[in-house]
Amino acid sequence: MSQYDRFRFEYRSGVLKYGTGCVGELSEELERQGFRSGLVVSGSTVGATAEVIDPVIDGLDEELAGVFAETTPEKRLETAYKGLEAMEDNDADVLVSLGGGSSLDVAKVISVLAADDRDPTVVGQELAETGSISIPSGSLPPIVAVPTTLAGADQSIVAGVTATPKSGLNEAVSGGISDPRLMPRAIFYDPALFATTPKRILAASAMNGFDKGLETIYARNATPITDATAAQGLSLLEGSLKELGEQSISEEVLEPIVEGLLLVQYGISRRDGTTLSIIHAFGHGLTRTYDVQQGAAHGIVAPHVLSYLFENADGRRELLAEALVGDGSAAAEEIVESVERIRDALDLLSRLRDVDGPEPSAFPDVAESILTDSFMENRPRDFDPTVSDIEEVLRDAY
Incomplete structure (x- = not known):
């Protein structure tokens, strides 16, 4: 079936x-x-x-x-x-x-x-x-x-x-x-041309591009076409982004990254909608009224969002595990750890308290804006977050 x-x-x-x-x-x-x-x-x-x-x-x-x-x-x-x-x-x-x-x-x-x-x-x-x-x-x-x-x-x-x-x-x-x-x-x-961009800018933007592949896999409007391109793109990015963090920028280092970037965004923006989903909704909630760069925001919240997703829904974890870990039977924790390793290799911050973002007292308002963001409509069908759930994710990320 x-x-x-x-x-x-x-x-x-x-x-x-x-x-x-x-x-x-x-x-x-x-x-x-x-x-x-x-x-x-x-x-x-x-x-x-x-x-x-x-x-x-x-x-x-x-x-x-x-x-x-x-x-x-x-x-x-x-x-x-x-x-x-x-x-x-x-x-x-x-x-x-x-x-x-x-x-x-x-x-x-x-x-x-x-x-x-x-x-x-x-x-x-x-x-x-x-x-x-x-x-x-x-x-x-x-x-x-x-x-x-x-x-x-x-x-x-x-x-x-x-x-x-x-x-x-x-x-x-x-x-x-x-x-x-x-x-x-x-x-x-x-x-x-990508090699002319400063490494810190490439690193932050790379997290944003990488997350597009994650979201395309578990979005409710996923198709076999976007599954194929996103999974292959994530597989390329998984190893090459870590290498970007460890080495100097060069055309050779960037070639598989650029190829992966090309693939993960294929089909994400269409006449009938987008495959962007929960992580981007969090990114919007954190960047609309706070001076946080979107890639940095994604790097902080993506592991926490994925953990929350996998605790409450399937989240296409088998396909994500195959793309990121090389084993479709890998546990959800291994997927999250892979995302964390990429974030850390790119030398991105891991806590909300370390950026110019919301304090815990503002989390209820931020959570409400995240829940009502249009990208939340693309969440998996078996996933039904609440404002209090989102507040808890923000607290975990803080």
């Missing part, structure tokens, strides 16, 4: 290009897809770092329209409007996101804004009132992604965005956008 419910799997990934030096083929890929002029969208540090930006500029060759190096982790609406102006001034017809998830999110917002001529104040008010920005029908300017961190946000149809009083609002607001047309048309996974 099949372990899956009936499912419909609709997933339209962009072209996935992998290999050291593959960004040298950017121009070729743009031409193959009918694009003529790409605007690079990045943060200021990436834009000023020759070993990162130069290979991309060289790879775009005559298809380079210009560089917009003004994105920030806040993913501000006003930044996207500046990017839109740069896109129009340089007559670009494709956005080439370079760097982390923030630059990719800003590129997606630029794409949405380019579809019509709405006033920034109107768009900001809509974001404040609805938590999103409506997306016009028809085509959107395409996006090509060149990631340099390991968070695994590349094969995604969603983006976050914030707005401030500069957008005509009384206070800062945040929200998101989602549309299948926001899936990058091509993604270049080049280990040589």
Whole structure:
């Protein structure tokens, strides 16, 4: 008897290009897809770092329209409007996101804004009132992604965005956008570019990407397709992330990590939902109102969340054990210990008290926000957490 419910799997990934030096083929890929002029969208540090930006500029060759190096982790609406102006001034017809998830999110917002001529104040008010920005029908300017961190946000149809009083609002607001047309048309996974990112940034982002594979296995909308890619990706990441923690960054060390990252996120962001689940709900609860980096938050809570899950549900532990321990009959404790070893090898913190996060007095409110997070809807069907249960997990993690 099949372990899956009936499912419909609709997933339209962009072209996935992998290999050291593959960004040298950017121009070729743009031409193959009918694009003529790409605007690079990045943060200021990436834009000023020759070993990162130069290979991309060289790879775009005559298809380079210009560089917009003004994105920030806040993913501000006003930044996207500046990017839109740069896109129009340089007559670009494709956005080439370079760097982390923030630059990719800003590129997606630029794409949405380019579809019509709405006033920034109107768009900001809509974001404040609805938590999103409506997306016009028809085509959107395409996006090509060149990631340099390991968070695994590349094969995604969603983006976050914030707005401030500069957008005509009384206070800062945040929200998101989602549309299948926001899936990058091509993604270049080049280990040589990942190797330019500082190790501490790679380590924190790697925990976020790794957790996407864990969640995809036990999410209630798991399919045989996502099981296969996530399990293989986790198997690659299990050993290679420990090696990343122990060795200096090099293309050789990063190659299996980048390959695993590519696999664990395949199919996680689809028209009918996402496979992100409990750990990401905890991450949202800890990072929305506290200054905790998401990968660091995941590193702290993931072992505790998994322990709680396995105490109360099956959690697809057999498949996780096969991927992480190499033995499908391994005990739940061995799975948790494997995750802890990866977290420790990456030199990430292990206690909430050691980060700028909530104190125990705030746990009831944080637990409520975790339980009501949309990602909780993807929890296993035989798992029914309560606010008091989540508070206990937070106390264990503290």
